[in-house]
Amino acid sequence: MMMQDVWNQFGPAIATIMFAWTMYQNYFPHELRGHIRRYTDKLVNYFYPFMHIIFHEYETDGWFERSKAYVAIERYLSKNSSTQAKRLVANVVKDGQSLVLTMDDHEEITDDYEGEKVWWISSQKEANRQTISWYPREEEKRYFKLKFHRKNREIITNTYLKYVLDEGKAISVRERQRKLYTNNKGDGGYDGYRRRMWSQVVFEHPSTFKTLAMEPNKKQEIMDDLETFSKSKEYYAKIGKAWKRGYLLYGPPGTGKSSMIAAMANFLQYDVYDLELTAVKDNTELRKLLIDTTSKSIIVIEDIDCSLDLTGQRKKEEKKEKEDKVEKDVIKEELKKREEKKPSEVTLSGLLNFIDGLWSAIGGERLIVFTTNFVEKLDPALIRRGRMDKHIELSYCCFESFKVLANNYLDVASHDHFPEIQRLLGETNITPADVAENLMPKSSKETADTCLARLIKAIETAKVEAKLKAEEEKAEKEKVEKENEEKKKGAAATEYAKKPDDVKENGNCSETNGVKENADVS
């Protein structure tokens, strides 16, 4: 009864308004409508205190590519969306492995920034069905609308939006599927028409700083260094240095150099580019490879001493050839011909140029890590500070490192065997890789006790072997020294035999004098 009254009262009024609206739409001149719209907008603005900013999903001049701002906002809002919005859309990311929840069309969520409230609305423009679209997404003109109070205009446009975009990008980086890239001789496939320089696989190495066995202080120092680097974008810009840092990891095989690189990548959430220098044709290819790397990545050159040895070898050969030939012009001609035939290789100077020059120019949060078993073999120019900023030695297993491994492999923090192991590790060099191998249970029957006992045996064996080796080396050294001594004596005797008799006599005299003089002095 009530409803009917209301309808009787307002029905004719609504019908009149609708009629007037249709008349206005159909018969009012277009220019006049523009004027009216402007005045009504002004009127509305006077009473309506909010402002809007629209972010379209596809940029008008972009080629089917989602707007970067839209994607960043979507990521930023995903956290609030999953708690506030009633209708959600699930997007699959990370190469099909995880879901990102975003709000569905016409949902609204709120956000707080420095105590001020803003509203985000997800919407879709009406599809234009009359035109044929090349791309299905063309018909779904989605956008985000940001609504905020007019008084917050400054803060929203100057700081909040930057914060949203930065945070959204950071979330994407954190949640992306990280990659391990390797350079192969030309089989990286094609990216459109362009040959791909790197082949890629998903990077899922489980090594972390927690599982890495090394002295806790040293470990903390490296983690602090990495963290400071990753947060120093402004600082590097201020001091006029490219945002990059070089690490040299050195130590015997099996001490955790490769494990540390994986731990670094996992710590900073970076991609890894494993650069195999011996597969790089020349300096030009090296340059192309490096231009193709992305920011937030670690470029790794393992066993740098071996990679550069090739070049060193070649240089030596060339030098020898040069010395052997007498005619300089002929040599030049010959070398030139050879150079033309031979595929050139990466040179030390090419590598240095990449570290100092080009790589600095492409900027953007990159680490370069060299590893070597023989640090003394490397050219000092390559590892000077500024190029390799931090030198990290990974060494044999100490007791602290052992405790980390025992915890990782056996879940034990203390044990009766520990004091003996501590004593033995103080006396013998054994790599963390060997310790780890002995700690790993080989069957379900093996307990922590068995594994630790096996380790003790292994360290004792290593100790005996090291002692034997040292004795052998000492004996070998003595043997060589003795042989050299005898050779010298033999050579001196032959020389003496060759001399004429009068010289022999004088020589003898002087020698006798010398001995005498010495005898007198003494």
Ligand SMILES: Nc1ncnc2c1ncn2[C@@H]1O[C@H](COP(=O)(O)OP(=O)(O)OP(=O)(O)O)[C@@H](O)[C@H]1O
């Ligand atoms: N410091 C360490 N912490 C934890 N595990 C380690 C450590 N060092 C070695 N390991 C174990 O030994 C294995 C070999 O180590 P890794 O490959 O990191 O050594 P490396 O120093 O890179 O050796 P190489 O010089 O031969 O390349 C790893 O898979 C890991 O299980």
Ligand SMILES: [Mg+2]
């Ligand atoms: Mg290694």
